[in-house]
Every structure is written in C-alpha cells, then in structure tokens.
Amino acid sequence: MADLVAAGPGTTGSADLTVLPGVVDHHVHLGLVDRDLFAGSPVVEVHDLGWVPEQIAAWASAPPTGVRVRYAGRFHTAPGGYPTGRSWAPVEAVRPIADAEDARAAAHVAAAQGASRIKIVLHAGMPLLGDAELDALVYAAHEAGLPAVVHAEGPGQVARAVAAGADMLAHAPWTERVPDAVLAAGARMTWISTLAIHGPAERAVAIDNVRRFLAAGGRVVHGTDLGNGPAPAGVVADEIRALGEAGLAGEELLAAVLAPEDGSGPRLAAPGPRPRDAEELVKWLETSVRVEAEAP
Numbered sequence: 001m002a003d004l005v006a007a008g009p010g011t012t013g014s015a016d017l018t019v020l021p022g023v024v025d026h027h028v029h030l031g032l033v034d035r036d037l038f039a040g041s042p043v044v045e046v047h048d049l050g051w052v053p054e055q056i057a058a059w060a061s062a063p064p065t066g067v068r069v070r071y072a073g074r075f076h077t078a079p080g081g082y083p084t085g086r087s088w089a090p091v092e093a094v095r096p097i098a099d100a101e102d103a104r105a106a107a108h109v110a111a112a113q114g115a116s117r118i119k120i121v122l123h124a125g126m127p128l129l130g131d132a133e134l135d136a137l138v139y140a141a142h143e144a145g146l147p148a149v150v151h152a153e154g155p156g157q158v159a160r161a162v163a164a165g166a167d168m169l170a171h172a173p174w175t176e177r178v179p180d181a182v183l184a185a186g187a188r189m190t191w192i193s194t195l196a197i198h199g200p201a202e203r204a205v206a207i208d209n210v211r212r213f214l215a216a217g218g219r220v221v222h223g224t225d226l227g228n229g230p231a232p233a234g235v236v237a238d239e240i241r242a243l244g245e246a247g248l249a250g251e252e253l254l255a256a257v258l259a260p261e262d263g264s265g266p267r268l269a270a271p272g273p274r275p276r277d278a279e280e281l282v283k284w285l286e287t288s289v290r291v292e293a294e295a296p
Ligand SMILES: [Zn+2]
Pocket: 027, 028, 029, 049, 050, 225, 228
C-alpha cells in the first residue's frame, strides 16, 4: 500500500484510476495474528470466527485503523469436541454443548455478546454434536436473526450442516468430495473459501467442490482463516489466486473478495482498468490506496 491519498468525488470517473470497495475477509482469528498490520491495508472488514467473547468485543470496539471487526465469539461444539485442547484455542473460546436446551441458551448468550454469526463445529475426528444439539443451535441462531456458520470436517459432516439448515460453511469442504445431491440441497448456502490453508491434495478436493458448488448456484465468499498458518494480517494473495483456480473471475470474483455487507467503509483506488481475473486483482490490490468515502 502506498500512502493514503485524498481523492475527490470526481476521481471515480478518471480514465486511468479504478475505485472499488475494500477487501472483506470472512474468516479470521484476530487472537492469533498481529492485528495492527491490518491498519491501512486493503482489508477493510474482517469476521472473526472463534475467540474469547470479551476479548474480541474489545478489539471490535477499538479496531485497527480503518478496519471493521465483526465476530462470532465462542466455538459451539460437543463436550471434548474440536477445538477443545488445541494449543491455539483458549478454554474460554470453546463452549461445550450439553443438550438441545443448552444449545439454545448458548446461542442466545452469543447473540447478547454481540455476535454477528453463530459458530458451530462438526469435526468427525473428535466428539461430535448430535443432530438434536446441531438443530437447536441453528434454530436459535435464526431466532436471534444470525447466520449459523458450520466448520464441517470429515465424512458426512457437510450433509449434516445442510440438513440442519445452516447458512454458511466456515471452510469450503476439503476432506471429501461433496456428493452432487448434497451440493444441490445446500445450494442456498454461502461457503467461505479458505482454500490457501491446505496442502496440495486437500486444496484440489476443496477447489473441485467449489467449482461444482458454483455450478449448482452456490455463493462463495473470500476468507483466509488468518491465524491458521504463517500469513501476516493483510491481503493473502494465494487465497485470491485459489479463488481464480476455482473458476471465479470478473464481477463474480470482485463480489466474492470485495464489498462489505452494507456497502460502507473505505474504498480503494489504483491505476489501471477494473481487474478481470485473480492475477489482475492481486496486482491491483498491491498498488491500491485507500480513498475516503464521499461525505453523504
Ligand atoms: Zn478458523
């Protein structure tokens, strides 16, 4: 990023400057990265998908300059389920769910703590939520007016998320080829990409699933799972390139990577035409600078 520039309303029409909304990262863990690196970067909004509620709420109210922070709060999981015991996961960031009634209570507590999403974990390698608890979490999320975001890992877990009526997957599925019938049944969902965190074999599975999900009418948005791996806070070029590999280009790609939910926030400007593919978007972002939103 170059220095901040102040651009007037007329700049948008300039022949050699393109102005676009900033980057949104739909999956980060702010507790695991140097948050201050976001300040002034092309990233203008991040969604934290799992942390200690009191800490993430404090960071959201005093975020890095020019970055909007939204958050899910705790991981809702089975007792002993993922990510229980992981070195990176604070005990207070995990909410074990005892039964369906407890599930409903937990989701409403998260909503009261300012959550913008309810995070639900289904990881077949560890104890799993039962269908009754899963259904109750999704139901309570919807009661609170919030989307239910599921981490679905292992055989059959995507199908369970679809059957429960979940709204989003926290990761494009990478542990199995999602059956066509499940893709079709879940085509109303939004998948968060996180393609660049995987090794080659899992990445290929995830990219194939994304291609077929897009063909089935599904929506994919850009997310990096920042904090999982060494990538510093900011744009992760490899994630954008992976979205390109999965078939996103043109306006579809821009819609997946840019554009905060409510259309607000700083915008970006860079010389050159509107990016048409992932490589052009990565280069455009490298040279972009923030421009202040026009006064209403
Ligand atoms: Zn994550």
